[in-house]
Amino acid sequence: MLDVLVRQGRSLGMYLVLANQDVNSHVDQLLNNVGWRIALKVAKPEEIQIIERGLPSPVRAGQGYLRLSSGASEIIEFQAGYAGFPVKTRSEAGEETFRIFEVEPDGAYREVWKQTLTSSLVMEAEALPPKEEEFILNNIRQAARALNIRPARRIYLDPLPATIPFEAVIEEAGIQPVFREGKWFPGEDSLHVVAYWGKVDVPELCLQDVLSLDFDGKDGHLWIVGAPQSGLELALSSLIMSLALRYTPEQVQFYMVELGAGELAPFETLPHTGAVIYPQHDDPQEIERLRRLFNLLEQVFQERSKATKGMRGKATPRPALFVVINSFGELRANFPDEADRLTRFVRDGGRLGIHLIIASARGPELTRSISNMIARRLVLQLVSKDDYLDIIGKPVPPLSKSIPGRGYWVDDGIAIAQVTTPPANVHEQMQAMREAWHGVTPAPVEILPAEIPLTALLKEDSRTLLPVGRAYETLETIAVPLEENPTWLILGPRESGKSNFLACAARWALEREKGAQWEVRVYALRRSPLTALQERFSRLRVLSVPEDIVQDVQQLIEVLQQGEMSEGKRLLILIDDLGFAFQPGREALAQAFNTLGRLLEGQEHVVLIASGLLDELRMQLASPLVKLLRQNRTGLVLSQNTSEADWLGASIPLAYRRMDLPLGRGYFVHKGRLQLVQTPRWEK
Structure with a gap:
């Protein structure tokens, strides 16, 4: 762009003063269109050739040559003045006059400004005097103001400041905030969302604007x-x-x-x-x-x-x-x-x-x-x-x-x-x-809680459906009619929430407000929190001694064989840690459960929910009770163990397998269909 200005600038009323420390290829390209040239003290003797070959190089600061382009090139040797000296003090100055002249087209001088230097305009001897350059510029500014001469229009803008107030940009953009003075105002109905x-x-365009x-x-x-x-x-x-x-x-x-x-x-x-x-x-x-x-x-x-x-x-x-x-x-x-x-x-x-x-x-x-x-x-x-x-x-x-x-x-x-x-x-x-603000707000990003109190789920339903938990995908409560799902198997490692779910099922059945009255029998084969429920409910029987369990199961078998279940009554059987029944020395207990398993198939008023460890149950595939629990493909898998899900005829999706499951979280399987859920927490 500079070469264009050098060639065409004069025709546009533009005159350039170019300065450089040395002569290089870029300078050479401009010299053909540069009329007047000045060479001061140079680093290389050959650089003085921009004035004329053979000239001795200047040796002092401010010494140099001026080459004029009018007619035959004229070369003038000169010594530039130095304006860095201090202004004379009052005692040294006497009376001096400062003048500004305008040069006429014919070269004549016409005085346009005159000021006589008096004691009020010259610094006191004891003060630090300004430099001549500062003093001359100050007089020029005074003359311009006195003669109403407007400053030259700047051809560039200052760089952007380091800090720009937010309010200044909003005002320059002509924007009215919708929240001001502590109140909300209606927003403009714009087709575009624009940030200022x-x-x-x-x-290069000498342009500054709002971003x-x-x-x-x-x-x-x-x-x-x-x-x-x-x-x-x-x-x-x-x-x-x-x-x-x-x-x-x-x-x-x-x-x-x-x-x-x-x-x-x-x-x-x-x-x-x-x-x-x-x-x-x-x-x-x-x-x-x-x-x-x-x-x-x-x-x-x-x-x-x-x-x-x-x-x-x-x-x-x-x-x-x-x-x-x-x-x-x-x-x-x-x-x-x-x-x-x-x-x-x-x-x-x-x-x-x-x-x-x-x-x-x-x-x-x-x-x-x-x-x-x-x-x-x-x-x-x-x-x-x-x-x-x-x-x-x-x-x-x-x-x-x-x-x-x-x-x-x-x-x-x-x-x-x-x-x-x-x-x-x-x-x-x-x-x-x-x-x-009292209007519409964004939809929150809700997550599945790590703990859900059973009471929170009971409030959501009419108590006719067993609350299994909340679904991971929809965050909605999963509740099923227990009568239509008579056999459940709860799998998972120790302390994964199996006993907790059995306790929730017992409490749900005992606190139902509508429908048939439930009787609940709990067989806690190992240490179980379900024993704490017995003191609260008269329709709950909790047994933990193997001999007592065998006797109770045999009595229940007789009732079922003779069809002596009271009309309108339903029985919920909860077995905690079923695998314990098949340990050596527990043959009577295993035999009683297997007999019960043969009778339960087809019973309309009895629901069985059993929990256990897969490692203990997989060795009992011939057991009628284990076979019944597995073939119904309904229950919970409270782990990421794909073998446990496979036991209920389901497969854990890859997207879920990398998740860490908190206590009580797992997969609800119903007829082979799997959903990730957080089961409720029983509040003691």
Whole structure:
């Protein structure tokens, strides 16, 4: 561009003064169009040739040659004046006059300013006098003001300041926040969600403007990348607050995944925020919340895809959902499956109002399948020049100053950007926004609790169905009619919740308000918490001594054989640790249970629920009771042991096998169909 200005500048009324420390190929290209030349003291004698060959090189500072281009080139040797000396003091100056002349077209001088230096204009002897340069410039400024001479129009703008107040950008953009003066006001009915969150500077165009981002344009996403201390937290905060203050929670909602240093934690207060998730390997509940967030996004994606089919050109679905991910590198390293699931939302989510804001410390942290689909990027301070090239796609000079929030804005072109500082008292403001909002809020990302009191499930139902627990996928209560499922097998290792479920089944049957009256018999073959129930219910019989159990089972067999069950009565048999009955020395107990097993098949008023260890039961496949329990394919598997699920004719999905199961969590199997559930906790 400089060579064009040198060739054509005069015709445009532009005169250039060019200075350089040496003569090089770039200077040589300009000399043919440069009229006047000055050469001062040079490092290489041959460089004086820009004036004329053979001239001796100047030796003093300020000594040099002037070559004039008018007519035959005229060369003048000169010694430049030095304006760095101090101004004369009053005692030295006497009376001097300062004049400014205008040079007429014919070369004549016309005086335009005159000022006589008096004692009031010259520094006192005892004070530090200004330099002549400062004094002359000051007189020129005074003359310009006195003569009403307007300053020359600047051909450049100052660099962006290091800090830009949030309020200044909002005012310049002409935006009225929807939350102001402690109140919510109706949001504008806009087809586009636009954030105003900084300033951009394009030096080559001498242009500075508000940094705005239309999320309903292009792909609808944003990538922010910056090294530590680059202001990445500042950029996220400013962007989130810009959206939250301009749009209501009915228009814009946030779901955030925090894998960094907690920068997103404060925004949990916003009424726009559905969840801030902190996934860590040692926190299974947060891992579950992360998976449920992606399931929620999948559900919204599917619903909006169906709703917008055939509606090309119509408005983007609302509310706009923003998924903010801080430290994508950590997500990709620790949760690769979830990171891969983002690809679909990056590709097609923008048109459905699902927008991603991804923050990373380095460019390579994003897979190419994701980064190639995100057009808008804020590139903050990075470590090396190559890092900029990889993200921006073309060479750019490294940012000269390490200013938090300063970076390159990549959109249709490349500009220098500075994000705003968040609003003053941002935490108090977010709290006030939540307290003042009474409208629609985002759907929370709920998880399956590690403990569910039995009373909580009993309140949900009319007590006609046995509450098995809450389903992992739907978070809904699973309850079944016990009469229609007469035989259950509960498998799992020790202390997995088998006895707890039997206790819940007993309490449910004994506290039923409707239907038939239940009698409950508990055979606790090893130490069992079920013995604590006997004192509370008269219709409950708990036996733990093997001889007593044999006698009671034989009596029950006689009742069943003679058909002496009272009409309207039902019997619930609970066997805790069935495998104990087949230990050596327990032959009488095993024989009694096997006889009972032969009688129970086809009984309408008797329900059997037995628990046991697979290692003990798998050796008793010939037992009529074990065979009956297994062939009905109904019960619980309270472990990740695929062999236990196979015993009930079911298979554990691969997606579940890597999960850690808290106490009481397992798989409800009904006729071979498997569901992951959290069983209720019996409150003693």
